[in-house]
């Protein structure tokens with residue numbers, strides 16, 4: 001049974017429809033990621049579920065209970081904010097105790113919960129510090145700790161890693177995934193970073209202008225994007241997009257081929273191209289080429305490329321990895 | 334290049350500040366110290382006759398000095414407290430309106446734009462026993478009107494006048510502190526099941542603590558040394574009932590011509606505030622040390 005269910009939920013700010021009515025079901029224990037470009041309504045959707053915004057239409061259910069008008073504190077959800085939103089005048093311990101005190105728990109059980117959670121997150125050393133005395137990564141842990149102590153029905157994360165540096169971001173990402181396995185709790189995670197979405201999610205919800213473009217596992221989204229938007233949003237470097245004659249030859253308005261699915265073949269090959277730029281990352285290289293009929297094409301290959309800038313080469317898409325889209329950008333199957 | 338040893342460099346950098354202090358403070362301070370220790374009138378200002386601590390003794394033995402101190406203390410404390418309480422309430426309850434319509438701030442700020450002496454004069458007219466409109470209408474409607482400026486009521490009249498003029502100042506400080514609390518903090522507290530009152534008491538007020546302390550301090554100092562609006566509204570007041578410390582010093586200086594005593598009184602005021610400030614600083618650092626140790 002779905003644990004969180006949106007039924008025709010919509011949100012209008014003034015006369016701007018930020019979220020047109022949408023349906024979505026999130027299962028118990030699932031890790032769902034809302035991903036989309038900035039301004040696509042990810043935060044708004046999350047805040048509707050949290051109860052920080054009132055819906056303009058439709059209903060929201062948690063465990064079968066209609067909570068559309070329930071105040072945010074009574075929905076049993078915990079949220080980790082982008083800015084962490086720790087209470088600056090309280091110590092870490094007091095920060096974590098706050099939700100439990102508000103819930104009217106006894107002093108002894110509050111202390112026990114805090115000790116346990118602090119142990120899990122390895123923040124016992126910081127318990128008596130103020131947030132200002134912690135680094136960004138430590139604050140992040142405390143914010144997660146404050147969410148965990150309450151033992152909520154589901155966790156909501158709004159771009160929790162965007163204030164961390166790259167190294168910390170990937171390690172915290174792993175920790176959140178471990179935490180998800182450990183707790184087995186439902187998590188909804190908002191990000192604009194498709195790498196985060198692909199690596200963390202059980203299921204990804206791709207949003208664009210408040211509309212759900214596709215819902216599916218990372219693999220499904222990668223292999224069978226429902227439309228051009230999803231095809232181009234998921235995967236890096238971006239999928240090559242080819243229009244015109246070359247596409248018409250395959251009976252499509254547009255075709256898309258991922259850079260890792262194009263091979264360099266000397267002379268022969270479907271498309272003739274000139275090498276323009278080479279990015280060598282060590283383990284792999286991205287060869288940027290310009291093709292005569294297909295326009296700019298990026299080729300991703302493992303190891304170092306066997307070509308030089310200015311070389312004339314032939315390019316061939318791998319069989320079965322050409323995505324075809326109609327004139328409206330919908331996938332042709 | 335020759336390098337200057339660090340200690341000497343530090344002293345070198347202090348030179349402008351010290352020069353400034355010497356030029357602007359040392360002359361008046363020296364004169365003050367000399368006068369406070371001398372028997373001096375307007376006639377003998379250029380030839381003060383040193384008499385030791387006699388002026389201090391006279392001032393400390395003067396019951397009027399003590400009643401002026403008491404007036405200033407009561408006035409400063411009371412007005413600071415009321416202004417901050419009102420300002421805080423306004424800042425919190427009006428914040429949705431003020432955030433939405435920025436121009437309302439200008440209206441709320443209006444009383445602060447008027448010179449305090451003008452405010453005193455204005456209320457002197459408005460509250461005048463025979464000419465003032467307020468006593469007139471009060472008598473018209475209820476048959477009687479309190480004598481706002483007599484010995485029994487003058488203190489409270491002054492408190493109301495001061496509060497009306499300076500609450501906007503406290504409001505402005507609190508408004509800025511209140512809106513600078515990030516909305517995510519409030520939302521986090523709401524998600525943590527805290528209601529509006531608990532958010533106010535547990536989150537917002539503690540986060541505004543420093544601003545509240547500063548506003549109380551500034552308003553207390555301003556109320557304690559009050560002069561101009563009291564001077565224009567009631568002067569020393571009937572039977573000296575509104576003699577603030579500043580008015581006491583002014584009177585002994587210009588009216589009594591007892592310059593030595595007046596300066597001694599102001600020196601006492603200076604040392605007292607120095608001690609209070611120092612004690613406050615000690616208390617703060619003590620509490621900090623205790624917190625770090627804990």
Ligand SMILES: Nc1ncnc2c1ncn2[C@@H]1O[C@H](COP(=O)(O)OP(=O)(O)O)[C@@H](O)[C@H]1O
Nearest residue numbers: 013014018036037038039040041042043044045
């Ligand atoms: N309180 C608000 N009032 C008006 N418009 C808003 C408000 N909050 C968000 N929006 C608009 O809704 C759209 C989606 O915002 P948001 O959900 O924050 O996007 P995302 O989190 O995907 O970047 C944006 O165009 C934004 O301008």
Ligand SMILES: [Mg+2]
Nearest residue numbers: 042043044159
């Ligand atoms: Mg957002």
